[in-house]
Amino acid sequence: MKPDIEYIPDDSVNDVLDQELRVLLTTCFTKPRDLVFRNRRYFREPYRHRWVIRDNQGKIVAHIGVHEKKVEAGGCMFRVGGIAEVCVHPDCRGKGYVRMMLQCVHGWLSEKGFTFAFLFGDPLVYGSSGYVQIGNLFHGGGEHGWKQVKAMIRELSLTSWPSGDVHLPGPTF
Numbered sequence: 716m717k718p719d720i721e722y723i724p725d726d727s728v729n730d731v732l733d734q735e736l737r738v739l740l741t742t743c744f745t746k747p748r749d750l751v752f753r754n755r756r757y758f759r760e761p762y763r764h765r766w767v768i769r770d771n772q773g774k775i776v777a778h779i780g781v782h783e784k785k786v787e788a789g790g791c792m793f794r795v796g797g798i799a800e801v802c803v804h805p806d807c808r809g810k811g812y813v814r815m816m817l818q819c820v821h822g823w824l825s826e827k828g829f830t831f832a833f834l835f836g837d838p839l840v841y842g843s844s845g846y847v848q849i850g851n852l853f854h855g856g857g858e859h860g861w862k863q864v865k866a867m868i869r870e871l872s873l874t875s876w877p878s879g880d881v882h883l884p885g886p887t888f
Contacts (some may be wrong), residue, residue, distance in 0.1 A: 852883060
C-alpha cells in the first residue's frame, strides 16, 4: 500500500511537531556534526517546505526539506528547489519512500515554477529519481568568494541546466 505523503509548511510547525522532527533527524543523521538536530530541525539554514510520511501509529518515519533558492548563470536567474535533510527511519528503509516523496516534491516544484531541483547527495541513491551530477556549480560569494561544489540536479522544465558557471549565493544547506 502506498503511504500518504504530507506537505508541512515550516511556519505551521508547533513545538510537538518540532520535537518529533528532531527525533527523526537525530535518529537518521549520526555523524558528530549532526548533533545540531538535537536543537533545531535544519542543518545550516531553515527551509520553508517539508514533506513527511507517517507510519500506522502516526509517527513520522520519512522526511524531505526544500529550500527556495535561485542560481545565476550567464546573466539569467533560475528558481531552484534545494532538497535537504532527506531521511527515512532505519526500521522503514527499503520501501521506496524517498523516491515516492521526491516524485511528489518534483511535481510541487514544477507547479510552483521552479526550473530545477538540486541536492548534495549520493548518485547511487538519487540517480533513480532523475538526478545527474554537475560540476559547474559555485556557492558562496561575498567576502569569502565562490567555491566550486559537487551537486546533483534534476530538470523540472524544458530548460536545460546551463553549461557555463552557475552561482548559488548564500550558505549551502
